[in-house]
Each structure stands twice: as structure tokens, then as C-alpha cells.
Amino acid sequence: MTAQEMYDWDQTAIQTSGLSGTMLMENAGRSVSREVEKKINRQQNVIVLIGGGNNGGDGYVIARTLLNHGYRVEAWQVVPDEKIHGDALTHKEIFLQSGYVVRHTEDVSVLGKDMQQADVIIDCMLGIGIKGKLRSPISEVVELVNEQNAYTISIDIPSGVPADEGFGEFDAVKADETVVIAAPKMSAFLESTSYYYGKWTIVEIGLPVKLLPNPRRQLWTKRDASTTVPIRAKHSHKGSHGKGLVIGGSYHMPGSIAMTARAALRSGIGLLSIATPTTAIPSVAPFLQEATFEPLPEEQGVMMEIDGVDWSKYNGTAIGMGMGREVNASSIFQTLFQHAKGPVLIDADGLYHVKDKLMKYADRPDPVILTPHPGEFAHLIDRSIPEVMQSPFTLTRGFAEKYGVYVVLKGPATIITSPQGDQRVELSGNAGLAKGGSGDVLSGVLLALTLQSKSVFDALANGCMIHGLTAERLTENHHSTTGLLASDLIEGLSETFRTFSVSM
Numbered sequence: 001m002t003a004q005e006m007y008d009w010d011q012t013a014i015q016t017s018g019l020s021g022t023m024l025m026e027n028a029g030r031s032v033s034r035e036v037e038k039k040i041n042r043q044q045n046v047i048v049l050i051g052g053g054n055n056g057g058d059g060y061v062i063a064r065t066l067l068n069h070g071y072r073v074e075a076w077q078v079v080p081d082e083k084i085h086g087d088a089l090t091h092k093e094i095f096l097q098s099g100y101v102v103r104h105t106e107d108v109s110v111l112g113k114d115m116q117q118a119d120v121i122i123d124c125m126l127g128i129g130i131k132g133k134l135r136s137p138i139s140e141v142v143e144l145v146n147e148q149n150a151y152t153i154s155i156d157i158p159s160g161v162p163a164d165e166g167f168g169e170f171d172a173v174k175a176d177e178t179v180v181i182a183a184p185k186m187s188a189f190l191e192s193t194s195y196y197y198g199k200w201t202i203v204e205i206g207l208p209v210k211l212l213p214n215p216r217r218q219l220w221t222k223r224d225a226s227t228t229v230p231i232r233a234k235h236s237h238k239g240s241h242g243k244g245l246v247i248g249g250s251y252h253m254p255g256s257i258a259m260t261a262r263a264a265l266r267s268g269i270g271l272l273s274i275a276t277p278t279t280a281i282p283s284v285a286p287f288l289q290e291a292t293f294e295p296l297p298e299e300q301g302v303m304m305e306i307d308g309v310d311w312s313k314y315n316g317t318a319i320g321m322g323m324g325r326e327v328n329a330s331s332i333f334q335t336l337f338q339h340a341k342g343p344v345l346i347d348a349d350g351l352y353h354v355k356d357k358l359m360k361y362a363d364r365p366d367p368v369i370l371t372p373h374p375g376e377f378a379h380l381i382d383r384s385i386p387e388v389m390q391s392p393f394t395l396t397r398g399f400a401e402k403y404g405v406y407v408v409l410k411g412p413a414t415i416i417t418s419p420q421g422d423q424r425v426e427l428s429g430n431a432g433l434a435k436g437g438s439g440d441v442l443s444g445v446l447l448a449l450t451l452q453s454k455s456v457f458d459a460l461a462n463g464c465m466i467h468g469l470t471a472e473r474l475t476e477n478h479h480s481t482t483g484l485l486a487s488d489l490i491e492g493l494s495e496t497f498r499t500f501s502v503s504m
């Protein structure tokens with residue numbers, strides 16, 4: 001969610017349900033404490049850093065709860081008394097009237113000495129209400145926190161990190177972990193900000209789910225996947241699971257299309273054919289006994305046209321992997337969009353070729369799916385990669401709506417957007433995937449699942465999850481993130497699908 005969406009939810013809950021701000025703050029502090037208590041023990045010295053807004057108010061509840069439970073806690077208020085008001089002031093008074101003591105940072109160096117004795121720092125200085133650059137004394141305290149060896153747990157957001165996307169430079173607490181209140185904020189998913197969160201978990205604070213404003217953004221979970229991954233019906237036949245065509249490859253780059261095709265087969269596609277230059281077929285065929293071929297006319301190992309393809313045989317197409325930049329793109333994409341039936345997935349070199357042809361495809365009745373990494377997406381929209389990384393949610397939503405396409409923006413947090421602008425974030429996977437070939441495998445998985453699912457949107461989210469979970473499982477067991485190959489990933493898909501069907 002964005003900060004504004006959080007405030008709206010909070011306000012709607014208070015105005016409509018009869019819950020009060022102080023009740024929600026009590027709930028928040030207690031839910032967070034339950035989570036924090038899993039990580040700390042009663043011999044450790046704990047410091048709670050309390051700021052001037054409601055994040056600080058949560059801090060007062062957390063400090064009181066932990067003290068009531070017998071933990072060694074010092075509550076440090078890092079802003080002057082006059083900054084504490086509203087619900088936070090109510091909870092400060094409850095804290096004091098419970099017989100506990102607040103320490104104040106008139107002199108930051110005193111807090112600094114105290115911090116050196118701390119085993120755990122709980123950071124409740126700033127939440128979603130941060131505006132602009134950090135001001136004194138919080139700026140100094142943030143610096144101090146980051147110098148300590150103590151285990152740092154931030155509440156809701158590491159203090160200083162903006163909640164939303166689109167921000168440039170900032171200073172912030174580098175947390176070991178973050179306990180997020182009610183719903184993850186956008187910054188938990190961006191490359192430049194997610195680092196500050198460490199590991200994060202979400203706690204529920206009693207906000208009424210029915211009053212949730214719909215942000216049209218959703219974190220895709222294993223539970224979502226387990227109810228939507230296609231199940232093979234007992235009496236199905238090969239035609240029920242999709243008849244896919246993969247177009248790509250060249251004499252010099254036969255590998256990527258072979259991986260896409262094999263991944264599609266490992267993901268349950270009923271029939272698969274490969275359209276590739278004739279001279280590439282001998283390199284591709286040995287990996288794919290189950291596939292058939294559409295040999296394409298070529299010049300110097302690169303495909304020239306796809307006019308000879310028998311389109312009646314296929315109900316879904318993936319195009320682009322290894323096709324090269326020298327192809328006759330106008331003819332190929334014109335033929336494709338005139339004749340191809342069912343979803344068309346465009347990846348890799350294909351994305352390069354469609355850049356100036358995008359308007360045309362908005363009217364296509366069947367789905368168009370683009371699967372760029374941030375570099376490819378930046379090229380598509382004529383922005384820089386840092387700009388894409390800073391505002392991926394807004395930029396992909398704008399693009400998908402404008403052109404009427406699905407966009408899968410790949411990365412550690414993959415963002416999947418529908419042509420209507422609905423978004424899903426999928427977090428599985430690890431740096432073992434940061435290698436040439438992983439994206440080719442993903443395209444194959446996505447093509448296969450799209451042809452087997454009722455919903456393209458579900459298929460894309462599930463495909464990203466199955467791809468990522470396979471990498472996680474393989475690197476937990478026999479591989480490492482260093483040694484994992486895209487081809488290992490393909491062979492590992494089978495086991496991931498098995499655990500999925502078992503878990504259902």
C-alpha cells in the first residue's frame with residue numbers, strides 16, 4: 001500500500017466501525033510485541049526509540065508490553081515532549097501511569113553510550129509519516145543506531161525510509177528485521193529501499209478487512225497459488241493442456257529457445273512446436289525429443305519470415321528468445337499478430353522489436369504478455385533503469401493500461417500487471433536466478449501455465465512463483481546460488497509442481 005492508502009484505511013475504520021485510534025495503537029503495539037518476543041530474551045538489554053508521531057505511540061505500547069512481560073527495556077523518547085500528542089500522548093500517559101520511566105535525549109551522546117550496552121534496538125522513531133530529509137535529533141540517532149552491533153528491529157518501516165515509490169536519496173535505519181503493521185508499504189519491494197527492511201513480517205492489528213480500500217495491488221502468496229495452479233483432470237488429453245509454439249533462436253543462439261521449450265514441456269503443456277531457423281534445429285532437437293519443429297527460412301543463421309507457419313495447429317505463442325536483432329521484424333510481427341491465436345508472450349529480443357509497434361496490439365482480442373527485466377522495460381518506455389527501479393508500480397501500471405497488455409516486470413520482487421492495471425507482487429526466488437537463461441525458462445513456464453489456466457493473470461503470478469520456488473528449493477538442497485544453472489531449474493520444475501499438487 002501507499003502511505004495515503006494506509007491513512008484512508010485507518011480513517012475509514014475509525015469513522016465506520018467504532019474502533020478508535022487508541023485501540024488500534026494498542027492492538028498494533030501488542031501484535032508487534034508478540035512478534036518481537038519470538039526474537040529476544042529476558043537477559044538482553046532492549047532499547048525502544050520513540051519518535052513524535054503514531055509510530056512513537058506504537059513504541060510506548062511495545063515498551064509497556066515488554067516491561068509487563070519481564071523484559072529489560074529502556075524507553076528513550078528522541079523528540080521533545082511537546083511533539084507527543086493525540087493517541088501517542090494517551091499511550092505515553094498509560095506508560096507513565098503503569099509505573100515506567102521515560103528517558104529523554106537532551107544529549108544524544110548519552111543515548112549513544114546507552115546504546116552500546118544494548119543487545120536489541122527497537123526503532124519506533126518514524127513510520128509512514130516521514131516527510132523530507134531527516135531532521136535533528138532523529139538524523140543523529142539514526143546514524144548512531146547504524147553504528148551499533150545490536151540487533152535492530154524496526155516497526156512498520158525502518159525510520160527514514162519513505163513508504164512510497166518515487167523517492168531518491170534518503171538516510172535511514174538499516175534494520176535486521178522489520179515488523180510491518182497491517183500491510184506492506186510499496187518501499188518493501190523496491191531495490192533501493194527493501195534493503196533497509198532486512199527480513200520483514202506483517203502483523204494484523206484489527207483493521208476491518210471489509211473496509212479495506214482496494215489498492216488493486218496484491219502480494220501473491222503460496223495460498224493464492226495453491227488454489228489456482230491448474231490441476232490435471234483425470235480424463236484430459238494432450239489437446240486439453242495447450243498447443244504452444246515457441247518462435248526464436250538462431251544458428252548462433254540456439255540455447256535460449258531450447259530452454260524455453262523444455263521449461264514449457266516440464267510445466268505441463270500438451271503439445272509444443274518450435275519455429276527456428278533450419279540450421280539451428282540440429283542444436284536444439286537433442287534436448288527436446290517431445291517437441292516438433294517448424295523450420296524457418298533464414299539468412300546467415302537468422303530467421304527471415306514466419307509466413308510458412310501453420311497457425312491452425314497452435315493456441316498460444318511465445319516469441320523472442322535468441323531470435324537476434326537482425327531479423328526482418330516488421331514482417332515477422334505483422335504475420336504473428338495477423339494469424340496467431342490465443343495469448344502471445346513476448347520476451348528478450350522480441351521486446352526490442354515490438355518497441356515501436358506497440359500501439360497496434362492494444363486492439364488484439366487475445367492477450368499480449370510482455371516479460372521485460374528492468375533494462376528491457378526502461379528501453380520500452382524510454383526511461384533510465386534507475387527511474388524504472390524507483391517507480392516500478394506506477395510505470396508498469398501506466399504502460400499496461402495504455403497498451404492493453406500484461407506486463408511481467410522481473411526481479412527479486414516481480415510485479416505482474418494486467419491490462420486493467422491490477423497488480424500482483426511475487427517475491428520467490430534468489431540470486432541463483434541472476435544468470436543468463438533464467439528468463440528463458442520463465443517464459444516457457446508462463447506460456448505453459450497460461451494455456452492451462454482459466455485466468456491469464458493467475459497463470460502469470462503462479463508461473464513466477466513456481467520458477468522462484470524451484471530456485472529456492474534447489475539451492476537449499478544440492479545446488480548453491482553460485483552454481484545453479486538455468487538448465488537445473490528446468491529439471492527442478494517437476495518436483496515443485498509435485499509439492500504444489502501434494503499441498504492442495
Ligand SMILES: NC(=O)C1=CN([C@@H]2O[C@H](COP(=O)(O)OP(=O)(O)OC[C@H]3O[C@@H](n4cnc5c(N)ncnc54)[C@H](O)[C@@H]3O)[C@@H](O)[C@H]2O)[C@@H](O)CC1
Nearest residue numbers: 010028053054055126127128129130131132133134135156
Ligand atoms: N492503521 C494505521 O495506519 C496505524 C498506524 N500506526 C502507526 O502510525 C504510524 C504513522 O503515524 P504518523 O502519521 O504519526 O507518522 P510517523 O509516526 O511516521 O511520524 C510523523 C512525525 O514525525 C515527524 N517527522 C516527519 N518527517 C520527519 C523528518 N524527516 N525528520 C524528523 N521528523 C520527522 C513529524 O513531525 C510527525 O510528527 C505508522 O507508521 C504506524 O507505525 C499505528 O499506531 C496503528 C494504526
Ligand SMILES: Nc1ncnc2c1ncn2[C@@H]1O[C@H](COP(=O)(O)OP(=O)(O)O)[C@@H](O)[C@H]1O
Nearest residue numbers: 410411412429430431433434436437438439440
Ligand atoms: N537476485 C534475484 N532474486 C530473485 N530473482 C531473480 C534475481 N535475479 C534474477 N531473478 C529472476 O530471474 C529471471 C531473469 O530473467 P532475465 O533477466 O530475462 O534473464 P535472461 O534473459 O538472461 O534469461 C527473472 O525471472 C528474475 O525475476
Ligand SMILES: [K+]
Nearest residue numbers: 126155157159
Ligand atoms: K520505524
